[in-house]
Structure formats: C-alpha cells, structure tokens
Amino acid sequence: MTTANLNNESSSKVEDLVKRLGKPQPLLIGLGIILAIIVDILAFHYGGTQLGVQLWLGVALGLALFHSRFGFTSAFRRFLAVGNGEGIRAQMVMLAVASTLFAIILGTGFSFFGGTPSASVSPIGVSLVVGAFLFGIGMQMGEGCASGTLYHIGGGKSENYLTIVGFVAGSALGAYHWNFWVNDLPSFKPFSFATSTGLGYFGGWVIQMIIFAAVFFITLVVEKKRQAPKMAPIPTSKGWARILRGSWPVMIGAIVLAVLNAITLAVRNSPWGVTSAFALWGSKIANGIGFHPESWVYWQGEKGAVLHQSIFADSTSILNFGVIIGAFIAATLGGLFFFTKLPVKLMLSALIGGILMGYGARLAFGCNIGAYFSGIASFSLHGWVWLIFAMAGSFTALYIRPLFGMKVPSSDDRFC
Template sequence: MALPSSAVGRSTDMPLQRPTLPNVQTGIVTLALVAAILLSFTIWNGYGTQQTVLYGIGFLLGYTLFHARFGFTSAFRRLLSVGQGAGLRSHMLMLAVASTLFAPILASGFSFFGNEPTASVSPVGVSLVVGALLFGIGMQLGGGCASGTLYAVGGGSSSVLFTLFGFITGSVIGAWHWDFWTNHTPSLPPFSLAENTGLGYGGALVVQLVAFAAVAWLTLWIAKKRRPPAMKPLPSADGWKRIIRGAWPLWGAAILLAVLNAATLLVRGQPWGITSAFALWGSKIASYLGIDVTQWAYWSGERGAPLEASVLADATSVMNFGIILGAMLASAASGAFVLRKLRGKVVTASLIGGLIMGYGARLAYGCNIGAFFSGIASFSLHGWVWVIMALIGTYIGLLFRPWFGLSNPKPDDSVC
C-alpha cells in the first residue's frame, strides 16, 4: 500500500473562510465548572496547595490544547502525507521557549516548593527505539497522542474513549514487561546535552535553538517543494472573546504550553508527563482483580508507593484530570462537545492504537509529552531520538490507516 503521491499539490490563493462558531453549550459548561471546582476543593483539602496548583496547571493545559487543537499526531501526519509543516514549526517554537525557560531553572536549582528541579533525561537504547517507533504507529491508529487523547476525551470525542482504554491497558502490559526492555536489552546511559558535553545549560541552549531553527527551515523547504494544501481554519469568536470561544493560533498555544511546562517544573520539581498515570490507574485495577503487580520490577522501590495511595496524591494523575476538565470547558464554550456514533473499524483502530501507544510509552520512558516535549526541553538526547523514531512510526502508521477506514491528507485537498 502506498502513501498519497507527493505530486504538486493545490495551494489556496484566496483566504479560507472561517466556519461559523456554534452556540455555547451552557449545560456542559456548568457541569465542567462544577466538577472542576469540586475536584479542586477535594485536592486542596486532602493533599495541599502544591497538588492543587498542579491540578490548576493541568486545567490550563487542557484548556489551551483544545482551544488551539494543538496536536502532535496530526502535525506528524500532515508533514509526512503532504508536506504541511505548520504543526511541526509550532512544536519547534514551543520547544525553543521551553528550553529557554528550563535552562535557568535547571542550572539554578530553584523551585517554589523546595523540590530540587530534575531534568527529564533517560537512557538511549533498544527500549527507547522500539517504544518510540510503536508510539508513532499507535498515534496514527488511535487518533491522538497522550495529550491529544486526554483533551479529546474532555472535548467529547467518542472514539478516543476506546483509545484511552487501550492506552491504560497497554501501559500496564508495558509495566509488566518493563524489566526485560530496560534491563536486558542494550542501552547507553542517560545523556544530557548540557551536563555530559561540557557545554553547560547556556551552551546547550544555543545548540538546541539552532537545531529548532534548522528543523523549521526544513519544513519550509519541504513545503516549497511539495506545495501542501492550506490548514483549515477553525471556528472562532473575534477580539477578546476568542480567549473563551473558538480557536487560538498555534503560535500562541505553543508559547503558553511551554510556559505551563516550566511552571510544572517549578512547582513539582519535574517536567510535565502524562502516561505514568495510565500505568498507575491500570495497575491499581489489576491489583483489585487479584494480580500482584508489586512483584513487577517497574513497581519496585519508591515507584511502588503510589499503588498504596489515592490517585489524587499522584501529581501526574491530578494534572491529567485537570487536562480533561479544562478541555471539556473549552469545547463546551465553543459549542464543540458532541458525542457521535462510531463505526466498528474506528473503534478497532482506536483500541489497537491505544494499546500500542501505552506499551510504547512505557518502553520509551514517556510519550510525546514526557519524552519529546519535556525530554528535549530538558536537553536530553533521548528526546531527539524519540521524535525521529516516532516520525518513522508515523510513516508506518499512515500505511495502516486505510485498513480501518481512516483517511490521510492528499496533495490535492483544498485544506488539510
């Protein structure tokens, strides 16, 4: 099966008309606000200020992700299918801002709650390569990455509920197999561009900024060669109302996501991550069903402590809950919260994609957020390896999408 031809595409010379913005879904807005406030009070009352602040950051992340429809899956798909690199350029902007903010935080060791900030730096080995490759395939079948899955759930996407179920299940299986992949396959030690090269954080920042600029330039060069279709405009209000209703520009969301990730590092002492919570949720369920997950190497030592505590005591979990509710509020305010009837093939693809992503994320020390975004912002080599392998996996995933009735962008589309 071949991908769509890279023959010269059709560019849009006239400005594309922005679709009409639907009415506010008042009932869903009320439900999202009430749920968000109640959960916030529960977290603050039982787990303190730090955990509540992290929940609030998660809420803002979800709100931002949905408003901009900021995705990794679609950005990779558009780039490889038709050469549309606007999404990847927004990633480079996000990484540039995040790296600039992370560098002084990590260099100084400053944080708000006394936890010394720790960079997200992981080994580079077979586990990472296989996991990232699988994650790239799974993204294209599951209809979203880790962050995309959460904000799509909050936005009312029916199919992504199956992706989330598969994601959690795959994460548990990955935790079960974690010892083999991380301890019994070839691997190099963690490598920081700042601390293992003698460059320091200032020098590493310069190197990464040059790399981000080079990637952005490459996407423009590809676009010049392939003439991709224009990005479809999303419904949006005008003026200040756009903050509440409708689409945000990708560049604005990229900057805000970088700032919020830096805030996470300052508050939590660790950068933003998502998928470790899926492994925790699924393992708790497995324990309830009689499976002794404490015997797995993944849950040995300090990592096993969350199994005995409430999920509200887990920072990643409360941020994930915040993402879902923040996206729910944003989608309802824009009139976009809609549950749709699903086709069997789409459900199957969502389950398979979620399983592959969950498994891959455990092998690769994270997902598009924990490994790609936070890894590169932390100056870790593993983040760069992750994105290369995820792009290769994306190409493979695009070949499988038509098997499940899922379409890929084509060069002669008027928009993509």
C-alpha cells in the first residue's frame, strides 16, 4: 500500500469517528455547569477556598478521564486476555510522572494551603490481598473501576448507575467488617521505597523508575509475541475542537491525570482517593435506616467526625462529584450522553461487581486510585501488591464475564 493510500485510509477513519460524535447538547451542558456551580458554592460554604478548589480539580479529572477514556479495568482485561499492553504502558507513564511530582512535593513539604502533605502508605497483609483480589473481580463484573464508575456515570453509561449502588453498599459493609480484616488478621507495617529504605525520595524514585521501565518493556514483549489486536478507536473531532469534543491520546490523558493528582496532593495534603466517600455515603444511609455506624471500629477517632457532617464538607465526596460533573460536561459536549436498555444479566453483574469493589476497597485501603495510583505514586509497596492481586482477580473474572453475557477480547478481534 502506498503512502498516499495510507494517508487516505487514516483520513477516512478520522472522518468516520467525527461522524460518530453527536451534536453538542446545550441544555445538558448548561445543566452540568449549573451543577458544578451549586456544588462549588456548597464546598466553599463548608470548607472555604481549599475545598472549593477541589471541586474544579474533580471536574478536570472527569474531563481527562472521559476524553482519554483512560481505563484501568479495560487495560487489565485487554492485557490478560489478548496481550494488548497499550493501557498498561499508559499507566506506567502516568505513575512515572506522578512519582516524580510526588517526590518533589513530599520531599519539600510543598502545600498550597499550608500544612504538611502526607503520602498514601498502608500496611501489607491479608486484608490487602483479599481486598485487591475481590476488587479485581468486581471491576470486570461492574464494567468499571472506582474512577471508571464515576466518569461512566457522568457519561451516561447505564449499567454503572447500578454499579455505584453496589459500590456504596459494599463499602459500608466493608467498613462494618473492617476491624476483623485489618486488626484481627496478620499484616506487616507500611513500607515506603523512600522512607523505609533510608534512600530518600530520590532513591525511591530511582527504584520505581526501574520497575516502570521493566513493566513497560515486558508489555511490549508480550504484545509482540501474542500479536495482540489494537485498542479500538473512539469518537473524536479535528483541530482545536478535539480538546473539548474529541478523544485525547491515552498518553496525554496519563500525563494530565498524573499532574492533576500531584496538584490534588498539594491542595488537600493527601493524594486523590475515591472510595472512602462511598463508605461515608453508605454508612450515612445505614445510620438513616437504624444501624449505628458510629460504633464500628472503622469510624472511631477523628475519622468518625465526618459521620455527623454534611457530605459537602468531605473532601473525597467533593472530588467525586467533580469527576461525575466533569465527565457529564465532556460527554454532552460530544453529544454522547444517552441511556441504553440493559439486559437483566448485565444489571445483576453490575450490582454484584459494585458490591465486590466496595467491599474490597475497604479491605485493601483503597481502590485503583487510592491504593494503586496514589499508593505507588507515594512510593508505597502496598500499591504494587494491590496491582498484583487485582490483576489476579481480573484474570479470574475473565471466566465469569461470559456467564453474564459480557464479552472477553479474543486474539481474532481486530480491535480490543
């Protein structure tokens, strides 16, 4: 095939993808902006500028997630099923950029609003292993991880409205059982490549860069050996309009997410997290129907104060609302927000998957964001352990998905 033919074919593909975009949905775009303003006013009311800024960080995260379709669930599934490592490599780039920025922020103690930024470093034990494994199964059944569920809700993906119901319920149940899994079962102390080794943040950064490079290289070898199909293209636009209406290259999404997580660390003095808010929402609901979550070990001490406050005073809740709104605005700009009718099997899978993710995230000290992304960026060994067992859970789920009518990528596919 000549260069001219290749260019024509590439141009034709772009034109097809542009046609798949809908017209902007102005009423819904306006609704998204109004919702953002309302939530931001509430955030300012309860937490001042520091909390108000976090709403817009969440909006930016939602825009980046939707436009790049940045996936953790799909990336794991593609690599495990057919060897496509594009998504895993994007995650390594994201983690490399985030680790570099986190090292600077944590090493210097830089903060936009005062205080001392803290790393996300957690213990390694039975609860982490079991929780990450359950989360890996759940993310494949629920058609999305924690961040994926949020941005899919904003984008109108119907099954994820059931996923988040299960997520909230599972998170509350995990908080109820938290003492048994975390305190009664064996575990090792938190371990940081930076502070536990005595190497400092530069030494920890060097160790992690070697690991990132190794994983990046391994995915290339596996992909070539298995002759994996490519990632499916997504609807886009042309020129500058692509920033707001089209798809972003996944590597651009990776870098943007890394920078936004670093800014989040410097704004609220802790990295991006998602699922602690689900535990809060579920516990508040449990309290409303007659349970007493304030007696659970999970909510003892300073953490318990949030049970008696508005959810609009909770930092993680504000970030979550921002992600949903940001993805909603991104979807409506592309004319892509719509609901679909769901088969019963998919509805059941989404609900079960959400419960498993919610429960697993409490046991594992977080999800694909709080434990994996922010954990590894914080130089915590628990983030790498989470990845291993979440991948194991995802592999197990490849045999469960067909039972609920969900596809698993095949080597015969052109795209995955």
